Amino acid sequence: MKLQTTTDAVLVLEDGTFFKGKSLGKIGTTGGELCFNTGMTGYQEIFTDPSYYGQIVITTVSHVGNYGVQPEEVESDAIQIKGLVCKEFSHFFSRNTAEGSLQEYFEKAGIVGICEIDTRSLVRYIRDKGAMNAIISSETTDVETLKDKLNQVPSMKGLELSSKVTTGQMYELQPTEKKFKVAVLDLGIKKNILNNLVQRGCECRVYPYGTSFEEMEAWGPDGYFISNGPGDPAVTTEAVKSVEAILNVERPMFGICMGHQILAQANGIPTYKMHNGHRGLNHPVKNLITGKSEITSQNHGFAVDAEALKNNPNIEVTHINLNDNTIEGIRVKNKPAFSVQYHPESSPGPHDSEYLFDLFVEMLEKSKNK
Template identity: 45%
Template sequence: MKAFLILEDGTVFEGTSIGSQKEVISEIVFNTSMTGYLEVMTDPSYAGQAVVMTYPLIGNYGITPDAESKRPWVDGYIVRELSRMPSNFRCEGTIQDFLKENDIPGIAGIDTRALTKILRDKGTMNGMITTDEQYELEKVLPRLKEYQTGNVVDKVTCDEKSVLNGKGKKVALLDLGAKKNIADSLHDRECEVTIYPAHTTAEEILAAKPDGIMLSNGPGDPKECQAIIEEIRKLYESDVPIFAICLGHQLMALATGADTYKLKYGHRGGNHPVKDLETGRVYISSQNHGYAVDDKALDENIAVPAFVNVNDGTNEGLKYIGKNIFTVQFHPEACPGPQDSSYLFDRFITMMGGNQ
């Protein structure tokens, strides 16, 4: 069946429908990872977005037991060529069936290189995936311009508190849309991890007397999370060590008086170089974000840049003055992506006093 991707600038791509045949409007973003497509689809940070994979062949190892959450969160999936016959000893099914089972529409057979160039030149924009061959462009475009992602953290956070038992340090993980591997990375280091819903009060978290607090990744515009920012401000004022990733990094910055802004087309993929400003060492990182912390809005008495993106100079991490707090924009837990910066979890353990 034919399918169409319609962008808000009026560009139309024609391809083949994969997955669900429902119509969807979403923000269109691209990811440059060569592998790890299942982790991408199940990353809660993609809620409210349809993902274009820039690598031309996707799905050759099928669906494997590598999901980052209990379900996929992408609104739609866009590829150049979809493997028809996946082959891998861990394969449990095909992407086509996975998309259908989860009612996610997709489109294959389009020029994803041309699409990505449009998004890089004009910036991230909204789009529609549809199988309706009778679509009317003049009616679709106003709908695309009106679409807003809104506050999607409420959509992806857990419903109730849960615990991963461990014999080491006790970590409170605020689930803003957390990837599974964040909790796993802490648990692998023998931490007892208590996962809290996003709107848990600071008082409840601090009452449990955690050795450290982790603020997770998550989707959307950080400025949509005003109530959560207020609670994070209270956590900042405590003396508990804090490590924050991605959205958590942005929310901590906002909670302490800094600012964030939307990037032209974001950073999404497993090949982004970041420089540690203290050591000068460069790490290849996994990233997935459309917003960044504004370095120019920092109060140097509160926080200073700790990492910088080597490609475009944007902020990739902060060190907080007089506090046991550090935050990063990239994903040290990777999945998908390189594990160059997984040492940051060890730094967090040391900050908490090490596992006794």
């Protein structure tokens, strides 16, 4: 493997703060909302998660790239992040099964990043100040020029992005033993969510964002799944209409992350943009139904309004975040619909919450046997 050379790079935040470092990936300029992930492993899954579309990710782990990349560890067909910020970036990898380096992977995808900066200082800064837009450049290190370009980067609040990452056309996934038909509304779905459904006997027909309820219902599904995805759930209005219609026909429904927020919106409960959001593999969540706690994988910058939820007699809180008491799970009373804010598919992350897929399957079976 040839020795890689780097060039000077700079990261500029929207409040004018800047950090100087070295380039990684493609030489260029990129902008987006700056956020951080506290996971120690699973960088390829993070980079290919559609929920990160429009964002520059800071990894808090010290080294990134040391185990290379391989096709089995993607969550979509492309890298979704707008840029990467890390402490140490490894151009070399030590895993025998890897098919290439992260540097080559980023170059092919046109991803711009910066390394060799004090990520602890940066994370502490935005943890206190809140999520904000930023720009990375290895083309120019002139801060004033980059400030002007940064002004053109849209705010994540009010931004609809599911239509940017959804499938271009409907497709199907078949299990070995077909038990149920599940219509999946793709707002930016991760592949391992679909894997978990298929492994449990669900024939999945995945529909693009914007597909009408009538079109999905014409297939005759036993239930519905509403996926994760990027952007502001408050403006993802087409999905809200579909979920309202699903609730009316009382088909079993399970939502994850954006799907959780959409279920809340469909019940008149607003969402809000969080100060920083939750992103990592180590977030503690308590199941209020069982009394047990779970270590969870999370990636979201918006949350369900807890005060509004208290005033809605039709919704029950099922899970809360033990760090800040934000809403992590809800279910609709007297209807077969539930959702969680976190990612039970455990890719990357722990396996504590995979039982949620089993609960959905139990719901499908009960509904089908009526």
